[in-house]
Amino acid sequence: MANQDLPKTMKAHVLAEFATPYQLQELPLPSIDDPNDILIKVDAASYCHTDAVLASGKMHPPPLPHIGCHEFAGTVVQVSKDPHGLKVGDRVAVPGRGNHVCGECFECRNPSGPMPDDPGYSVYCPNTGGGLGVGNKAGGFREYAIVDCRQVAIIPDGMSAVEAAPLMCAGLTIYAALRKCELRPGQRVGVMGCGGGLGHLGLQFATKMGLKTMGVDVNSQALELARSLQTSATIIDSSAETPEDVKGDMKREDGGENPAEIGLDAVIILPDSQKSWDYGMKLLKNGGLLVLVSFPPEGFHISADDLVFRRIRVTGSLIGSNKAMKEMFDFVVKHDIKAKIRTYPFSKLNQLVDDYHAGAGGKLVLDMHLNE
Structure with missing residues (x-):
């Protein structure tokens, strides 16, 4: 998709008050303001237990209004001056952590644990203001999203965005x-x-x-x-x-x-x-x-x-590093591991939430290409 073909606005599910249903709103298309950012068209957005906790306002409440979802996937539609090898048309999976890390704190300079990131980058950086969808930055419950190109992974061939999204937090x-x-x-x-x-x-x-x-x-x-x-x-x-x-x-x-x-x-x-x-x-x-x-x-x-x-x-243990993410994708492909998934059209997020609280098992995912 060429830049001139991008719309001026998009639809997004917005949490206006805690413990209330999401509101589907028309919002301006987000713009790239950081050299590490890319714009993606969201193809699938998965619901996580943390989304439920945040929406209740009981723990680590984000500032309102809030756009949740920290496990999603999409297609690159616009890149910055330094897209780190990504290009328009690439399919990427996006975890919530590792967005705009500072590169200078102790965590970034001294990554540790199994499969740590390279020095200068850490998904545990405390200076990000929170990850996408879990802090002060909007997540994937919207048609388009700005993401840090350093935190994403290319979706393997043969894997759909719906299959990839739940792997970005749960997996x-x-x-x-x-x-x-x-x-x-x-x-x-x-x-x-x-x-x-x-x-x-x-x-x-x-x-x-x-x-x-x-x-x-x-x-x-x-x-x-x-x-x-x-x-x-x-x-x-x-x-x-x-x-x-x-x-x-x-x-x-x-x-x-x-x-x-x-x-x-x-x-x-x-x-x-x-x-x-x-x-x-x-x-x-x-x-x-x-x-x-x-x-x-x-x-x-x-x-x-x-x-x-x-x-x-x-x-x-919170979440894996980018190295772990790449290793996980290799492991998933090799062993044909799949989440049990129930899909919903984009407009039915509140129905998805109701089903989650009713005890629906597996992973519940918004499929942006699913018809009503």
Whole structure:
């Protein structure tokens, strides 16, 4: 699309007040003001649990009015003077983090963790004012969006924008959390909340990594979704089996006798409930690793006994680096990993939100090319 063919205005879903429906409004087309920026025509915008939290105003409330969505994908329609190799017509996937990093702070100068970014760039930069759709910058619930060309990834051939969008938060976050576990094939990992957006992708990633995978959930719809994936993961209904029951099965499988040596090597906590934390913690063997992804406003209670006497290690994980994003796409293509997706026309965002709160599983995505 040539620049002269771009419209003057666009439609966008705007959150005018917290805990209210989105309003579909006509807004001016955003303009490129930074040499690292590109303009994309949004092709798909995926809904995340964080979108629900932000829209409620209960945690990290963004300034209003707000345009949400931090996992989306689209087509480049305009580039800046330094597009870093991107050109008009490229299909790109966009995560929320890493927008306009400062390049000078400690995080940018000293990227760390599995698959860190190169020095001078970090998705954890604290000086961005928040990521796209989660801070003071508009996200993907609109027809056109300005994005930092340094934070995007080219969508692999054969993958649609609808398939790519959920990978930009749900996929990248759970992939990075699994890599942070630093496990070897054959070791055990648990995914608490295995039937949600992140969880069902985590089951696919973990089993394809060669890990003995256990998925735990309590919601019947979530459990059904997790089982429908037909991975090699063991799916546990936490309302029907206690951690002691589950460890008993592992003891019989491994033939172990020492209780301290029986359990998961790592567990990833996705839900924001204390019950999920406690259940996952009890599944760990001594010296195991708990990777926390959720962030409820009230926090979690941590037992000192687990840290001091059982040597349980606890770390947090937010989202993967750009290096992790590229590696994840390679992994997804190689192993044919796909999110379970339900699509909606662009105008039906509020219906999507209602379905999300009603417990619809998988990932819910606005498909900009879907007819009413």
